[in-house]
Amino acid sequence: MAHDKPRVDAATGTTTTGHEWDGISELNTPLPRWWLWVFYACIVWAVGYWLVYPSWPLVSSYTKGMFGWQSRDAIVADLAGLKVLRGPMTEKLANASLADISGDPSLLEFARAQGKTAFADNCAPCHGAGGAGAKGYPNLNDDDWLWGGKLTDIATTITHGIRSADPDARTGSMPAFGRDNMLPKADIAAAADYVRSLAGLPADKGAQIDKGKQVFADNCAVCHGEDGKGNRELGAPNLTDRIWLYGSDKAVIVEGLTNGRGAVMPNWGGRLDASTVKALAVYVHTFGGGEKE
Incomplete structure (x- = not known):
């Protein structure tokens, strides 16, 4: 790349920048005015956004903005509104037995919907989105249940877990016959x-x-x-x-x-409320492998 004094290009009448590559000179062509005005408008918009909304981090906090608006507050408000909207059905679900839920079509539909969301948030990482399981994680779609596939059985398993820290957890594991020198x-x-x-x-x-x-x-x-x-x-x-x-x-x-074998399932009763556990039990029971009471 060569540097030369700016000159006027004979073909276009435009001043060059003084940069030249292999005999080709760079023209000093100004940016289009519309592009410049859009660029300046974006700068003004950005400055205004910094002033109006939370944007700049501080040592232990951040700028709150002139409007005092936060996306977190909006989410909290939306969740509170959803909780109020679901309130009557949630209360009905909390007070109903598993048998009552199965016998009430509207409550059963609500429980399935709530259970589907809870399953995706808490159970799908191990059992898969559709409950098909994986190696070491049971398939919840078939009718093969290690601890029982009735609604009450499933609710108990979810609540207390398997080999978990819960004192009422389901226990029992397969001995290590070889490692512990029990069998040749x-x-x-x-x-x-x-x-x-x-x-x-x-x-x-x-x-x-x-x-x-x-x-x-x-x-x-x-x-x-x-x-x-x-x-x-x-x-x-x-x-x-x-x-x-x-x-x-x-x-x-x-x-x-x-x-030996002895996988662990968490005790969700200490993490989820009773109505969510019921909803989960109902949802899992409807995968296709659930058993009648």
């Missing part, structure tokens, strides 16, 4: 083979079904039952279906037997 690796592998056979899954080559059956009877049947159909009082899953929380591969089952 060969027995764990055989038990995994037998568990897969309970669900009708194909046996691996060299599977020891008979040995696994005895290991299961001696160590697992106390929770899962002699037939492997589980025990909801303990949260022990039904092993005869093909619904697996962590997966049905032999390696996954061996890993579970070796290190």
Whole structure:
């Protein structure tokens, strides 16, 4: 880039800036007046905005603006208005039993709507937006419930959680048979083979079904039952279906037997009010896998 004294371009009659690249000179063309006026207007608008609305941060606060308006105050006012609007139905929901909610179409619709919002805010990160779950997080759409799928069962689970800090939380976990040296690796592998056979899954080559059956009877049947159909009082899953929380591969089952299982669900009763817990229970119950009382 070369610098030269400004001169008048012979072709256009416009003064150059003195900048030149490879023989090409830059013309000193002024900006359009309309663009300049828009630019100046934006500056005036910005200054006015700074004065009228909250804008500039201070050491421990911020400028409040001449109008004293804040978006936070507007949101609080909108939420307060919504609370007043929902007030009668919310009170009705709080005073109704789960059975009453199911029998009142208008209250049931309100509970579902409120439960849908609460589910998206609190439960979807683990169970998914549609309740389909993920590895280690139960699918709420099917009819396979570790702790029961009736309205009262679901409400209890939501309120107290599973293996949470709540003294009334649902408890029960699968022992770490391998890590705690309760069973040798060969027995764990055989038990995994037998568990897969309970669900009708194909046996691996060299599977020891008979040995696994005895290991299961001696160590697992106390929770899962002699037939492997589980025990909801303990949260022990039904092993005869093909619904697996962590997966049905032999390696996954061996890993579970070796290190145990004991996932935690928060106790939402200490975080959500009673009416929201009821709404959540009703909403989850309508996913498709809910059971009748």
